[in-house]
Amino acid sequence: MSLLFQLGVGKREPLKLIGCEVLAGPDPSICKVKGVMFSGRREFLMKELGERTFYSVISKLSSSVMRIAMHPLAAEWYDFSAIVEYDKAIYENCSEQHPHILYYIGAASAELGLSRVFQKLDAGELYAFLQRLTQFHEQYQRYGYLELERLENGARMHYHDYPCYSPIFCASGHGFLLEAIMRHGGRDASVAETKCHCRGDGVCTYELTWR
Ligand SMILES: [Zn+2]
Numbered sequence: 001m002s003l004l005f006q007l008g009v010g011k012r013e014p015l016k017l018i019g020c021e022v023l024a025g026p027d028p029s030i031c032k033v034k035g036v037m038f039s040g041r042r043e044f045l046m047k048e049l050g051e052r053t054f055y056s057v058i059s060k061l062s063s064s065v066m067r068i069a070m071h072p073l074a075a076e077w078y079d080f081s082a083i084v085e086y087d088k089a090i091y092e093n094c095s096e097q098h099p100h101i102l103y104y105i106g107a108a109s110a111e112l113g114l115s116r117v118f119q120k121l122d123a124g125e126l127y128a129f130l131q132r133l134t135q136f137h138e139q140y141q142r143y144g145y146l147e148l149e150r151l152e153n154g155a156r157m158h159y160h161d162y163p164c165y166s167p168i169f170c171a172s173g174h175g176f177l178l179e180a181i182m183r184h185g186g187r188d189a190s191v192a193e194t195k196c197h198c199r200g201d202g203v204c205t206y207e208l209t210w211r
Helices: 003-007 036-049 051-056 063-070 079-095 100-114 122-140 167-183
Strands: 030-033 077-079 145-151 154-160 189-196 203-209
Touching: 003 100, 003 122, 003 145, 030 036, 030 079, 030 122, 036 051, 036 063, 036 079, 036 100, 051 063, 063 079, 079 100, 079 145, 079 167, 100 167, 122 145, 122 154, 122 167, 167 189, 167 203
Parallel strands: none
Antiparallel strands: 030 077, 145 154, 154 203, 189 203
8 A cells, every 4th residue: 555545645635627738739649648647547446446436437437447447458558538537437436535536546656666665765765766767767657758857855856858748647747746855755745737738838837845
């Protein structure tokens, strides 16, 4: 279970979905995400929220997205619009009980890639992990690139050149980064998306701070 789901979001601000979305850019062939994102969601829903919740969510999906959600192939590429449709269904189904459900989805993805939990802050390992995210970005999304800016007691992650975007997807990215800090032993983990493609900024920038 992710630390974020286990410990809850505490006093964090309510999740806000602000801005507009573009589901397929001028070149739809690059607006694709890796199937492992779908497998992670399936596992999270089944394991943490129960089989009934999973089936209730997927019953809301179009037939093509339902097929992917039922039997995701981890190494396959799927349309960005499919993951957004899936996450909207999860949000509509679960946000009353779990207002930060989109953060938990992202946190579950981070958990998959980070089995080890650090008891004390290991900032060196955390920066190394964030750096690896920039190198492996293209293995998870066929579009955009990621840049890490190192700060004192923090970092900025800049996601550039997104032809497709949605506040729903950005919210799960927020949860992913929170979990990454927490698993590396960072206390008072905080993430703020200060710039966003959905708000017309031409970049999604997340400010990460920890102690
Ligand atoms: Zn964004």
